[in-house]
Amino acid sequence: xxRLSVRKTYKLYxxxxxxxxxxxxxxxxxxxxxxxxxxxxLASRKDARDAVVAARKAFAGWSGATPYNRGQILYxxxxxxxxxxxxxxxxxxxxxxxALERVDAAIDRLVWYAGWSDKIAALHGAANPVAGPYFNLxxxxxxxxxxxxxxxxxxLGLVSVVAPVIVTGNTCVVVASEPxxxxxxxxxxxxxxxxxxxxxxxxLTGRQAELAPWLSAHMDVNGLDLTGxxxxxxxxxxxxxxxxxxxxxxRPVEEDWSADPGIGRMTRFLETKTVWHPIGV
Amino acid sequence: xxxxxxxxxxxxxxxxxxxxSYGLFVNGExxxxxxKPFKTVNPATEETLAEVATATSDDVDRAVQAARKAFGVWSALxxxxxxxYLFRIARIIQERARELAVLESLDNGKPIRESRDFDLPQxxxxxxxxxxxxxxxxxxxxxMKPLGVAGQVIPWxxxxxxxxxxxxxxxxxxxxxxxxxxxxTPLTALLFADICRQAELPPGxxxxxxxxxxxxxxxxxxxxxxxxxxxxxxxxxxxxxRTVAGTGKKLTLELGGKAANIVFExxxxxxxxxxxxxxxxxxxxxxxxxxxxxLVQESIQDELLAALKRRVATLRVGDPLDKNxxxxxxxxxxxxxxxxxxxxxxxxxxxxxxxPACELPERGFWFPPTLFTGVAQSHTIxxxxxxGPVLSVLTFRTPAEAVEKxxxxxxxxxxxVWTEKGSRILWMAERLRAGVVWANTFNKFDPASPFxxxxxxxxxxxxxxxxxxxxxxx
Numbered sequence: 001x002x003r004l005s006v007r008k009t010y011k012l013y014x015x016x017x018x019x020x021x022x023x024x025x026x027x028x029x030x031x032x033x034x035x036x037x038x039x040x041x042l043a044s045r046k047d048a049r050d051a052v053v054a055a056r057k058a059f060a061g062w063s064g065a066t067p068y069n070r071g072q073i074l075y076x077x078x079x080x081x082x083x084x085x086x087x088x089x090x091x092x093x094x095x096x097x098x099a100l101e102r103v104d105a106a107i108d109r110l111v112w113y114a115g116w117s118d119k120i121a122a123l124h125g126a127a128n129p130v131a132g133p134y135f136n137l138x139x140x141x142x143x144x145x146x147x148x149x150x151x152x153x154x155x156l157g158l159v160s161v162v163a164p165v166i167v168t169g170n171t172c173v174v175v176a177s178e179p180x181x182x183x184x185x186x187x188x189x190x191x192x193x194x195x196x197x198x199x200x201x202x203x204l205t206g207r208q209a210e211l212a213p214w215l216s217a218h219m220d221v222n223g224l225d226l227t228g229x230x231x232x233x234x235x236x237x238x239x240x241x242x243x244x245x246x247x248x249x250x251r252p253v254e255e256d257w258s259a260d261p262g263i264g265r266m267t268r269f270l271e272t273k274t275v276w277h278p279i280g281v
Numbered sequence: 282x283x284x285x286x287x288x289x290x291x292x293x294x295x296x297x298x299x300x301x302s303y304g305l306f307v308n309g310e311x312x313x314x315x316x317k318p319f320k321t322v323n324p325a326t327e328e329t330l331a332e333v334a335t336a337t338s339d340d341v342d343r344a345v346q347a348a349r350k351a352f353g354v355w356s357a358l359x360x361x362x363x364x365x366y367l368f369r370i371a372r373i374i375q376e377r378a379r380e381l382a383v384l385e386s387l388d389n390g391k392p393i394r395e396s397r398d399f400d401l402p403q404x405x406x407x408x409x410x411x412x413x414x415x416x417x418x419x420x421x422x423x424x425m426k427p428l429g430v431a432g433q434v435i436p437w438x439x440x441x442x443x444x445x446x447x448x449x450x451x452x453x454x455x456x457x458x459x460x461x462x463x464x465x466t467p468l469t470a471l472l473f474a475d476i477c478r479q480a481e482l483p484p485g486x487x488x489x490x491x492x493x494x495x496x497x498x499x500x501x502x503x504x505x506x507x508x509x510x511x512x513x514x515x516x517x518x519x520x521x522x523r524t525v526a527g528t529g530k531k532l533t534l535e536l537g538g539k540a541a542n543i544v545f546e547x548x549x550x551x552x553x554x555x556x557x558x559x560x561x562x563x564x565x566x567x568x569x570x571x572x573x574x575x576l577v578q579e580s581i582q583d584e585l586l587a588a589l590k591r592r593v594a595t596l597r598v599g600d601p602l603d604k605n606x607x608x609x610x611x612x613x614x615x616x617x618x619x620x621x622x623x624x625x626x627x628x629x630x631x632x633x634x635x636x637p638a639c640e641l642p643e644r645g646f647w648f649p650p651t652l653f654t655g656v657a658q659s660h661t662i663x664x665x666x667x668x669g670p671v672l673s674v675l676t677f678r679t680p681a682e683a684v685e686k687x688x689x690x691x692x693x694x695x696x697x698v699w700t701e702k703g704s705r706i707l708w709m710a711e712r713l714r715a716g717v718v719w720a721n722t723f724n725k726f727d728p729a730s731p732f733x734x735x736x737x738x739x740x741x742x743x744x745x746x747x748x749x750x751x752x753x754x755x
Contacts, residue, residue, distance in 0.1 A: 067729075068406060071413065075368060108361055115364065115413020118729045122746040123420055135707045263420065279707040281680045 010040045010181070012047060012205065013188035015054030016198015022046050027206070029182055031093055040181045043206035045214045048173065051202035052218050055145045055171040058199030063142045063169035071117030074167055077194040078110035084190060088155060091183050105258055106159040112261070113163035120168060120266055133279040140270040142169035143248055144222030147215035149208055149238075151228035154180035156257045158187065161227050164265035166200055170223065173202045175212060177228065181205035209234055216241040223269045225250040287597070290604040292393045296380045302332040303467070305340055305491060306474035308347035309484025315340050316492060321467055324390035325601050325610040325645040333467050336490035338499040341459065344488040345503045348430040348457040351485030356427050356455040360416035367412030367452060369480040374405040377476065381469055385441055386601040388468040390610030390646070391564050393602050403726060404445040407744075410728035411449035414749060418454065421746055426754040427455030428531055429507030432500040434521075435470075436513045437463035437612050438567035438668075443512050444470050446743045448487060454752035456508065457486045461500050464493040465613045498524070506530060510751065512569075515666075515692070515737050533741025533751045535569065535733055537666040538694030541687035542572030542723060543677075543709065546580045548699035552721065554588045557672070560697060560723040562596060562608055562650050566670040567616070569738070570695035572723055574656075574663060575674045576683055582676055586654065593650050594637035608670060611646040620648050620669035627653045627662040632673070658689055666692070680705065684712045693735030697723045716742070 010029075011018040023044035029037045041047075062070070081088070081103070088106075089099040121140055128136040146165045151157035154177045165172050176184035188203050204211055208229060216224055216238035224247045229235040235252045242249050250268050302318065304311040314334025321330050336344070355363070374381065381404075382396040391400070418425045431451045435443035440462055451458050462470035470489050477487045490496055494517075501509050501521050508531045511521050515536040525532050542560050544553045560572025577585050601609035611617045628634050632653040641647040648669055656663050656673040663673050677683040687696055696715040698706050706720040716734045719725055726732065731742035741751045 068409070071409065075409075111364065111368065112361065112416060115415075115417060117413075118410060119413060119417065119420075119746070122729070277707060278704040279711060280704045281708050 007038065010038050010185045010205070012041050012043055013185065013192070013201070013203040014047065014051045015057070015202065016192060018188070021206070022050070029180070038182060040185070040205040043204035043211060045211070047204055048211050048214050049218070051173040051204060052145060052147075052215070052220055054199040054202050055173050056220055058171045058197055059144060061197055062166070062171055062200045065169070067118035067121070070167060070169065071114045073195050074110055074114035074117065074163060077190060077196065078107050078114065080190045080194045081107050081110065081187075084186075088183060088186065091186055092155060102156045106156045109156065109159050109261065110163055113167045116263070116266060117167050120263065120270075123263070124267060124270065128274070135277045135279055136274065138272050138274040140168065140267070141273050143269040143271055144170060145220060146170045146172045146223035146225060146269050147218070147221045148172050148174045148225040149212050149228040150174050150176050150184065151255070151257070152177050152179065152230070153257050154183040155187065157228070158184055160255075160257050160261060161225060161265065162201060164261070165223075165225065165269055168266050168270055170269050171200045173204065173215060173221070175208055175215070175228070176203055176205045178206070178208050212238050213241060216247070217244060219245050221247060223248040226252045227255070228252070287605045289600070291600065292383055292386075292397075292602045292604060294383060294387065294602065297384045297387065299331055302334075303471045303491070304334045305336050305344070306471065306487070306489040307340070307344045308351075308488065309478065311474070314491070316496075319464060319493070321388060321465060323387050323645075324465075324612050325642070327644050330388060331468065333471075333491045335492040336461075336496045336499070341490055341496060341499040341503060344459045344490050345430055345432070345505050347485035348459050348488050349505055351483055352429055352457045354483055355452075355457050355486050360418060363453060363455065364412045364415035366480055366482055367408050367415060367449060370476060370482070371405050371408035371412055373476045373479050374401070374408060378402075378405065381441060381472060383602065384472060385469050386609070388466045389437065389440055390601050390612050392606040392609045394604055394606065395564060400439060400442050403728070404441050407442070407445040407728040408449045411453040411748075414450070415453040418749065418753070421749050423750045423753040423755045428752060428754050429456060430505060431456045431458045431508040431510060431752065432503060432506035433458055433460045433510045434497040434500060434513065435460065435462055437466040438564060438569070440466035441469040441473065444473060446512075447510050450743070450748045451508075451510075451752045452486065454749060456752050459488045459490060459500055459506070461490050461492065461497045464491070467491040501525065508532075508752065510741075511535070515739075518739060531751070533743075534739035535741070535743060536737065536739040537668075537692055538569045538571065538734065538738050539574060539664065539666055539690045539692045540570055540572045540695040540697065540715065541574045541576050541713075542697035543576040543683050543687060543699065544578065544581070544585060545680075545698075545700035545702075545705065546578040547701045549701060549721075550581070550585060550588055553585070553699040554592050556697060556699060556721070556723040557589060558592055558596070561672040562593075562670050563724050565608055565611055565648070567612060567668055568724065570717060570724065572695075572697050573667060573672060575672055576677050576686055577674060578683075579676045579678050586674065590635065590637070590652070593652065596637070596650050598639055598647065598649060599642060608650060611648050611669060614646055616668065617646040617648060620667055620671060623662055623665060623667045624651060624671055627656070627660065627671075627673070630660045630662075632656045632660055632662060658686060664690065680709065684709065688712075688714045691737040694733075694738035695719065
């Protein structure tokens with residue numbers, strides 16, 4: 001008799017823990033062919049708020065960690081992901097080879113961003129030659145808590161929007177791909193075993209249209225990445241809501257996730273701090 | 282103040298598996314050298330650790346050929362793949378850190394506390410840092426074209442760290458290397474060769490040739506070397522600069538120093554004392570950027586010197602493998618002779634010599650922490666690099682005088698400023714002709730921070746964004 005497999009319960013990832021939605025709701029996730037895969041948690045407004053609280057709580061520690069430390073942790077995430085290549089390829093489905101290529105690209109993307117942790121300031125900061133006896137130094141600092149609506153590409157797209165936000169010291173709340181949320185929760189297992197402090201990345205599964213407006217209007221969210229919002233009306237209302245506390249907003253874009261990512265996704269959620277100090281005996 | 286007694290806390294040597302003899306590392310293999318092998322000794326005991334091959338110019342030629350051949354493959358790899366090799370190396374260094382630290386202390390004489398807590402973490406961090414640049418060169422602003430084969434000659438004071446400073450940026454930029462470690466400290470470089478094999482680095486990308494000055498000269502003079510990087514004495518740096526003149530080889534030099542550590546009357550005295558001690562006694566003073574000239578404002582001279590002597594008297598000199606040791610062994614008999622000669626000159630020229638009561642082991646090469654007071658700018662010990670645990674104390678009255686005295690040297694590697702007034706720190710920093718200025722700290726290093734000298738302390742920078750320039754065809 002063949003063995004009956006033990007299935008995984010897909011829950012949310014908030015503050016380093018894996019709770020079910022407080023609403024007790026779930027929604028069925030199916031494969032591309034329409035086969036049932038799992039019931040994912042259908043996160044609620046309250047879950048989104050809890051996630052923001054967790055992200056805010058993690059911000060001081062994460063933004064205060066040395067860039068070297070953050071880089072090491074992102075590289076560790078890549079190492080852990082490498083160890084689960086086959087699992088992710090299975091979960092992505094489709095052709096095996098194509099799926100593995102997407103997983104490998106996600107791993108390499110993490111390695112690419114890991115290296116930026118202690119370099120972005122060298123490119124994006126400056127010693128400013130002001131006309132006076134002053135030392136004047138500009139350095140980039142993380143914006144704070146960033147809400148991200150992840151793109152449909154369930155792993156490479158997700159990694160490509162999360163890594164650039166956290167490598168510089170931001171923390172985030174992510175709304176995973178609505179039709180394909182399972183790799184995001186499996187990625188949370190990778191994050192949870194990579195020395196990434198709890199709360200730096202929080203992952204919600206559920207309805208974009210239900211969660212994104214609350215995150216866009218949340219007064220303790222500093223940045224909003226709408227990359228994955230497909231509905232232009234939803235994107236517009238989110239951006240308008242974000243105006244209330246002047247969140248930094250990244251508008252939805254179609255991106256080729258296999259292309260060179262550039263540094264724009266990092267600099268978008270960075271503030272520039274300039275320090276003046278007099279020079280004289 | 283009572284000095285606490287400590288029970289010895291020796292680090293175990295078992296973690297190191299020493300072979301009786303070591304060959305050269307060429308094209309991914311250990312091979313015999315054609316020259317007469319030499320012995321490398323533990324400077325703390327004079328015990329022979331191993332016999333090491335000497336590379337003749339023919340051996341160097343083979344290494345350069347291997348590097349040239351590997352250059353085609355290595356430079357053609359995507360930066361992201363080179364990055365992954367360097368990340369692997371960084372990780373293996375982290376994994377084998379204790380073994381490397383113990384071996385470094387055995388071969389070099391530095392305290393295990395420093396090799397374990399300073400050298401090895403910095404080595405791994407350096408590889409980690411430049412691994413990250415390998416696929417980001419287009420953002421650095423120096424172009425993306427590697428130079429070719431880099432010939433690199435490194436000193437004995439931080440054997441593995443200097444290797445990291447040389448090898449990591451060279452490889453990140455797509456160059457291949459032929460590296461010659463110092464003849465008194467070749468062992469960690471040879472263990473690094475094993476790490477390259479564990480990382481499955483393509484053969485020929487890193488080649489290590491051991492030997493003395495002649496081997497180094499052969500590396501520098503080889504016609505198929507495109508880049509020469511040297512860290513060592515200014516005297517040898519001059520010879521190298523003459524050798525490469527007119528050849529089209531790119532050159533960077535990190536040479537000697539005679540750093541001023543300047544303490545103003547408003548400085549936090551206890552912090553300053555720690556900084557002075559760290560500045561000159563770190564690594565037995567075998568540090569090119571050591572704060573070997575203390576410039577103290579006249580008004581606090583007595584108070585500062587009393588506090589400094591009290592602190593120096595608590596330094597523990599002895600077994601480098603003892604975790605309590607602050608000051609280890611001088612690296613070689615030659616270096617010890619040089620330190621002794623210069624210290625005797627200090628006395629005969631009229632400065633006052635002081636060392637704490639300090640029992641030194643009978644065997645090995647030892648020199649106690651030493652201060653000279655009443656030093657004039659004309660004294661040899663105020664002008665020449667001692668490269669040992671010897672501090673010359675001079676005084677000044679005004680900031681302008683401090684600048685004048687600090688800059689009164691052909692060197693310009695580093696300087697220290699101690700004052701609670703921020704504007705004065707920056708005023709001093711503007712005027713000090715030195716590549717690194719430490720304010721209210723000393724001897725701080727980071728892979729992200731460029732390091733290198735003005736004037737006769739050399740040219741080029743290692744570390745940071747700037748460190749890439751030395752290994753790219755700009």
